[in-house]
Amino acid sequence: MHFAEEVTAGFFFLAPWIVFAPVIGLLINIIFGNRLSERMIGSVASVASGVAFVISVLLAYSVSANHGEVVRWQLAEWIHIGNLNLDWTFRVDSLSTTMMLVVSGVGTLIHIYAIGYMHEDVRFKNDIPRFRRFFVFLNLFIAMMMILVSGDSYLMLFVGWEGVGLCSFLLIGFWYELDTLGRPSWANSNAAKKAFVVNRVGDFGFLIASFIMFWALGSFQFDQVFEAAQGVAPGVVLAITLFMLIGVAGKSAQIPLYVWLPDAMAGPTPVSALIHAATMVTAGVYLITRSAPLYMLVPQAQYIVALTGAITALFAATIAVGQYDIKKVLAYSTISQLGFMVAAVGMGAFVAGMFHLITHAFFKALLFLSAGSVILGVERGHHHAEHAHHTGKHTKGKGKKKEEAHAQGHGEVFDPNDMRNMGGMRKTMPVTFRVYLVGTLALAGIVPFAGFWSKDEILLDASLHYPFIYLLLSIAAFFTAFYMGRQIWMVFFGEPRHEAAAHAQESPRVMTVPLMILAFLSVVGGALNLPFEGFHNLGHWLEYTLEEVEALPLDYGVAGISTVLALAAIALSWYVYGRNPLRAGEADPLKRRLGALFTGMEKKWYVDELYNAIIVTPYVRISQFLADVIDWRFWHDWFHEKVIAGTYNWLSNIALNRYADQRGIDAVANGLGDFTQWLSVTLRKIQNGFVRSYALSVLVGVVLIVGYLILK
Amino acid sequence: MVPVNYYIILSAILFTIGVVGVLTRRNALIIFMSIELMLNAANLAFVAFGSLLQTFSGQIFVFFVIAVAAAEVAVGLALIVEIFKSKRSIDVDQMSSLKG
Numbered sequence: 001m002h003f004a005e006e007v008t009a010g011f012f013f014l015a016p017w018i019v020f021a022p023v024i025g026l027l028i029n030i031i032f033g034n035r036l037s038e039r040m041i042g043s044v045a046s047v048a049s050g051v052a053f054v055i056s057v058l059l060a061y062s063v064s065a066n067h068g069e070v071v072r073w074q075l076a077e078w079i080h081i082g083n084l085n086l087d088w089t090f091r092v093d094s095l096s097t098t099m100m101l102v103v104s105g106v107g108t109l110i111h112i113y114a115i116g117y118m119h120e121d122v123r124f125k126n127d128i129p130r131f132r133r134f135f136v137f138l139n140l141f142i143a144m145m146m147i148l149v150s151g152d153s154y155l156m157l158f159v160g161w162e163g164v165g166l167c168s169f170l171l172i173g174f175w176y177e178l179d180t181l182g183r184p185s186w187a188n189s190n191a192a193k194k195a196f197v198v199n200r201v202g203d204f205g206f207l208i209a210s211f212i213m214f215w216a217l218g219s220f221q222f223d224q225v226f227e228a229a230q231g232v233a234p235g236v237v238l239a240i241t242l243f244m245l246i247g248v249a250g251k252s253a254q255i256p257l258y259v260w261l262p263d264a265m266a267g268p269t270p271v272s273a274l275i276h277a278a279t280m281v282t283a284g285v286y287l288i289t290r291s292a293p294l295y296m297l298v299p300q301a302q303y304i305v306a307l308t309g310a311i312t313a314l315f316a317a318t319i320a321v322g323q324y325d326i327k328k329v330l331a332y333s334t335i336s337q338l339g340f341m342v343a344a345v346g347m348g349a350f351v352a353g354m355f356h357l358i359t360h361a362f363f364k365a366l367l368f369l370s371a372g373s374v375i376l377g378v379e380r381g382h383h384h385a386e387h388a389h390h391t392g393k394h395t396k397g398k399g400k401k402k403e404e405a406h407a408q409g410h411g412e413v414f415d416p417n418d419m420r421n422m423g424g425m426r427k428t429m430p431v432t433f434r435v436y437l438v439g440t441l442a443l444a445g446i447v448p449f450a451g452f453w454s455k456d457e458i459l460l461d462a463s464l465h466y467p468f469i470y471l472l473l474s475i476a477a478f479f480t481a482f483y484m485g486r487q488i489w490m491v492f493f494g495e496p497r498h499e500a501a502a503h504a505q506e507s508p509r510v511m512t513v514p515l516m517i518l519a520f521l522s523v524v525g526g527a528l529n530l531p532f533e534g535f536h537n538l539g540h541w542l543e544y545t546l547e548e549v550e551a552l553p554l555d556y557g558v559a560g561i562s563t564v565l566a567l568a569a570i571a572l573s574w575y576v577y578g579r580n581p582l583r584a585g586e587a588d589p590l591k592r593r594l595g596a597l598f599t600g601m602e603k604k605w606y607v608d609e610l611y612n613a614i615i616v617t618p619y620v621r622i623s624q625f626l627a628d629v630i631d632w633r634f635w636h637d638w639f640h641e642k643v644i645a646g647t648y649n650w651l652s653n654i655a656l657n658r659y660a661d662q663r664g665i666d667a668v669a670n671g672l673g674d675f676t677q678w679l680s681v682t683l684r685k686i687q688n689g690f691v692r693s694y695a696l697s698v699l700v701g702v703v704l705i706v707g708y709l710i711l712k
Numbered sequence: 713m714v715p716v717n718y719y720i721i722l723s724a725i726l727f728t729i730g731v732v733g734v735l736t737r738r739n740a741l742i743i744f745m746s747i748e749l750m751l752n753a754a755n756l757a758f759v760a761f762g763s764l765l766q767t768f769s770g771q772i773f774v775f776f777v778i779a780v781a782a783a784e785v786a787v788g789l790a791l792i793v794e795i796f797k798s799k800r801s802i803d804v805d806q807m808s809s810l811k812g
Contacts, residue, residue, distance in 0.1 A: 687810070687811065688808065688811050689807075689808025689809060689810045689811025690804075690805060690808055690811075691807060691808075692734075692735055692736075692738075692804060692805070695734055695735060696735055699731060699735070
């Protein structure tokens with residue numbers, strides 16, 4: 001790694017604008033957005049993201065022009081306390097520019113797509129002014145993600161880490177008062193809360209790792225940490241890396257903290273594509289790659305990371321087989337593919353992991369956005385069919401199937417995400433079908449699509465060094481191809497199982513053009529790191545940042561096995577789902593054959609229920625106990641009411657009022673008055689008007705005085 | 713010579729009778745007479761002591777007393793006549809308008 005002593009040629013001074021551009025975009029939308037049209041709002045946001053992309057390109061170019069020298073561009077001082085010196089510095093090297101390009105590139109395409117998607121979504125949900133809020137949040141996310149990938153220290157990275165967690169919460173709960181079907185419910189806000197809370201558990205791990213880092217190594221800044229790590233006991237580095245793994249498990253949805261990601265599908269589909277497929281969830285992979293020097297010191301931690309990734313990959317892939325919601329399949333697929341990435345970087349194949357991160361961003365964003373297109377198409381069909389009913393133009397009696405489907409369209413809640421309602425979409429939505437097919441083939445790992453090259457590299461590395469991991473990943477790859485095939489047959493082939501699917505309409509160009517661009521990238525993305533002599537472009541690029549890069553040539557054995565597995569899985573999916581397409585109201589054919597196994601897969605192996613029973617319910621009960629019993633009944637009702645208030649009332653009422661005041665002071669005062677009255681009553685009797693008694697009094701007085709004078 | 717004690721005792725008796733008369737009689741004229749009796753008792757005492765002490769002061773003082781008594785009676789009788797005109801009675805017990 002070489003450092004630039006001073007910033008030489010290049011566009012490094014533009015570095016802060018990768019953050020500022022999206023921030024300016026969101027500020028424009030916040031301040032002026034209520035006066036702008038939807039097109040303007042979306043364009044402002046997309047341009048802001050696009051500017052960030054352009055700057056990322058320029059930064060990448062500058063890095064390559066400088067032969068990969070790392071440039072640290074300081075923006076501002078931040079914390080200078082005691083031994084801690086932390087600044088807001090942008091780290092521009094090959095690894096961070098790679099992430100910047102992915103985030104801003106895919107992000108801009110998703111922004112453009114979202115203009116079309118949200119235009120329809122806010123009309124389906126009946127809240128048109130909320131359009132603006134979506135793009136404010138999206139830009140905020142891009143800004144935060146940029147802070148994450150360009151940070152020069154673990155703490156700056158954490159600022160972005162938390163920021164993207166916040167944006168995830170805001171965007172998952174975008175329709176916070178509804179559920180995915182548009183009914184008033186807690187469902188969406190619960191999903192957002194779950195994402196945030198589970199992420200917090202991961203953040204806890206990250207923070208502990210940072211604290212250990214500062215305490216043992218004295219800094220947060222990457223280079224200082226990596227240097228100091230060479231000299232401490234391996235146990236310290238082991239602790240740091242394992243706690244960091246908890247953070248990765250939270251953010252990148254690995255076992256045991258993956259449970260938020262399927263629920264996060266409650267958010268609008270562009271959110272699922274951007275945050276929960278292409279960018280935020282890859283932050284964990286980026287973190288491990290960035291911390292490569294730490295992980296290389298502790299092979300045990302590496303194995304644990306790789307194992308976590310591989311087990312997650314297989315586990316999530318099995319769940320994906322049993323899902324009916326089109327987005328849930330993709331969500332579990334994401335978890336599974338993240339498992340692949342985490343396994344790769346755990347094994348030390350950082351280039352393979354990053355390569356898969358990039359290609360996955362392409363085809364998973366493509367798949368999610370296409371799924372969004374499908375969902376909107378079905379929604380359009382649903383509304384179109386309802387309108388047709390209301391205007392009486394729908395012809396009845398055309399076969400039993402149509403009547404069954406017709407009956408389903410009335411009076412019951414319609415789930416546009418459910419694949420059991422779809423079918424035959426390749427005729428109604430041809431463009432979406434074609435790009436979806438490209439994405440599927442890329443994900444399944446069919447040569448020459450992008451996914452094949454990146455996944456194959458991971459499998460190759462695993463086969464050489466970690467055979468058990470290789471086994472797990474291969475089985476996961478088999479499942480991957482199977483469930484994607486299942487999805488294709490269920491959604492696009494056969495006959496529509498609901499009139500909404502029969503009336504589905506293709507999406508507008510503002511949505512399909514980004515899809516086509518992503519499809520193109522999914523086809524040619526493999527060129528980034530072809531495993532042939534003279535290529536390995538990404539490897540060479542990342543070599544500037546990472547120390548050891550093992551550039552492996554293509555192994556036809558491993559590639560062959562993985563291709564055979566993928567093709568076999570697709571063939572099997574055709575046999576189960578494609579040969580006899582599902583009809584309306586039919587159960588999944590696997591349910592009959594696998595029975596309880598399929599139910600387990602469908603019910604996500606009851607992990608959420610397990611967490612609920614072990615963690616959530618006791619926690620809620622404890623907090624209810626603390627609130628109701630300890631806080632209210634004990635503290636408030638007894639202590640405050642009886643003890644404190646009672647004592648005070650006793651003091652003031654009984655002690656002071658009754659005894660001191662009434663019986664004490666009042667007695668004296670009243671007694672004085674009474675005495676005076678008695679005295680006057682008594683003395684009044686003397687004045688009786690009788691002269692003789694007056695004369696007697698005079699006599700008595702004279703006698704007394706004279707007597708006194710005489711006797712003195 | 714008659715011992716001066718006898719005169720003093722006589723004076724005392726007369727005075728006492730006068731006091732009793734003032735205190736117990738209801739007729740205003742009788743009360744006045746009793747007052748005169750008391751005054752005269754005092755006169756007697758003055759004269760007795762004047763004789764004892766061989767001085768004329770006693771007798772001179774008796775003149776004053778007689779004059780004052782006369783004036784007092786004049787005023788008093790005028791008052792009683794006025795009271796009789798309004799109350800048609802000189803019973804002192806009936807003159808209790810100042811009763812509080």
